[in-house]
Amino acid sequence: MLPLTDIPPDARLYLKPTWFVPSPIGLPEGSAARMGNGLIWFQGYELTARRGGERPFRLTIPVAGFADAVARLPDALAERALGLAANISAPRAPLVLGERTIRFDAPQAMAILNVTPDSFSDGGKHMDAPEAAADAGFAMASAGAALIDVGGESTRPRAEKIWEGDEIARVVPVIERLAAAGVPMSIDTRKAAVMEAALAAGAKIVNDVSALRHDPRSMEVVAAAGCPVILMHAPSAGDDPHDNAAGYADVVADVFDMLEERIEACVAAGIARDKIMVDPGLGFGNRLAENLALVNGLATFQGLGVPLLFAGSRKRLIGALSQEAPAAERLGGSVALAFRAVELGAQMVRVHDVKESVQALHLWRGLADAGLSAV
Numbered sequence: 001m002l003p004l005t006d007i008p009p010d011a012r013l014y015l016k017p018t019w020f021v022p023s024p025i026g027l028p029e030g031s032a033a034r035m036g037n038g039l040i041w042f043q044g045y046e047l048t049a050r051r052g053g054e055r056p057f058r059l060t061i062p063v064a065g066f067a068d069a070v071a072r073l074p075d076a077l078a079e080r081a082l083g084l085a086a087n088i089s090a091p092r093a094p095l096v097l098g099e100r101t102i103r104f105d106a107p108q109a110m111a112i113l114n115v116t117p118d119s120f121s122d123g124g125k126h127m128d129a130p131e132a133a134a135d136a137g138f139a140m141a142s143a144g145a146a147l148i149d150v151g152g153e154s155t156r157p158r159a160e161k162i163w164e165g166d167e168i169a170r171v172v173p174v175i176e177r178l179a180a181a182g183v184p185m186s187i188d189t190r191k192a193a194v195m196e197a198a199l200a201a202g203a204k205i206v207n208d209v210s211a212l213r214h215d216p217r218s219m220e221v222v223a224a225a226g227c228p229v230i231l232m233h234a235p236s237a238g239d240d241p242h243d244n245a246a247g248y249a250d251v252v253a254d255v256f257d258m259l260e261e262r263i264e265a266c267v268a269a270g271i272a273r274d275k276i277m278v279d280p281g282l283g284f285g286n287r288l289a290e291n292l293a294l295v296n297g298l299a300t301f302q303g304l305g306v307p308l309l310f311a312g313s314r315k316r317l318i319g320a321l322s323q324e325a326p327a328a329e330r331l332g333g334s335v336a337l338a339f340r341a342v343e344l345g346a347q348m349v350r351v352h353d354v355k356e357s358v359q360a361l362h363l364w365r366g367l368a369d370a371g372l373s374a375v
Helices: 063-070 075-089 130-142 164-180 192-201 218-225 251-268 288-296 298-304 316-320 331-343 354-373
Strands: 012-021 041-051 054-062 095-097 100-102 108-114 147-151 185-188 205-208 229-232 276-279 348-351
Touching: 012 054, 012 075, 012 251, 012 298, 041 063, 054 063, 063 075, 075 298, 108 130, 108 354, 130 147, 130 164, 147 164, 164 185, 164 192, 185 192, 192 205, 192 218, 205 218, 218 251, 229 251, 251 276, 251 288, 251 298, 288 298, 288 316, 288 331, 316 331, 331 348, 331 354, 348 354
Parallel strands: 108 147, 108 348, 147 185, 185 205, 205 229, 229 276
Antiparallel strands: 012 041, 041 054, 095 100
């Protein structure tokens, strides 16, 4: 293991919170740091360096000695490490959506409402029935979802791309009905025209699996609207977001780098940083080992300094680890993934099964509160 002073100056650093503790109470002052403005505390940073597609260096540094340790790095690397640590602990600004505000001092649930014939889990369930789809959205909101994510195009592998006019016809009647009742919504789309129509109908957030790369106008639309945006990592910005011929050298670092670049591109285009969320894109073009690495490395993405959305509900990963259980039989795995994600700092989880997932989040919150108040 190289000492800190031997890290190559052209290496790229990453920082992951570790050594989690239920509370800073009773610990020496300065020995624990807080993740964002939530209920997670930790006592160590795992610092890794990447160079040429490899990680030649990994070291866990106690929070109490972090500043002194990184002071031994070259100036640019020390600045990078301190910036990542500051991002990890920076408060996550709430999403102000008209009369509704979504806070991130406790994890929130986003409900999936697909108005498609072919989505991998619930395709066809609400197709051609906007009233029934809206009723499903009302039920999700009543069950505790902070946000309803309405989508009109499947992004499953090799799904057929649809015309934007058809996508608009699917989602707008549902959004209008939900908006009339004050239900906060995001629009799950890659197309600028669909974004415009959905925002005009009452959606408040754009959720783009291509991180505003698929449609050349999408960045302009979001910037002009001044709305929050969720940037998801996918290996391809083309018609099939799962296309990953190049593969990954290091999936956590590669995804982190792409999301960091997209955040900076959005800020340069006039989108406020406090209106940006990220999603590492579990299951999009990833093999099982890469999906597991993303979950285990989830706390690394806190270094981006923006709220983190985790979408593991009913994903193929669960079936692969449970005797190929079909999507409709992955409730237990979905809840387990959501619980693990919030343990590692996810501020929001995207779910199909709202009632069960919200119950798990309430349990997590109760355990965290009890840990914080323990004497």
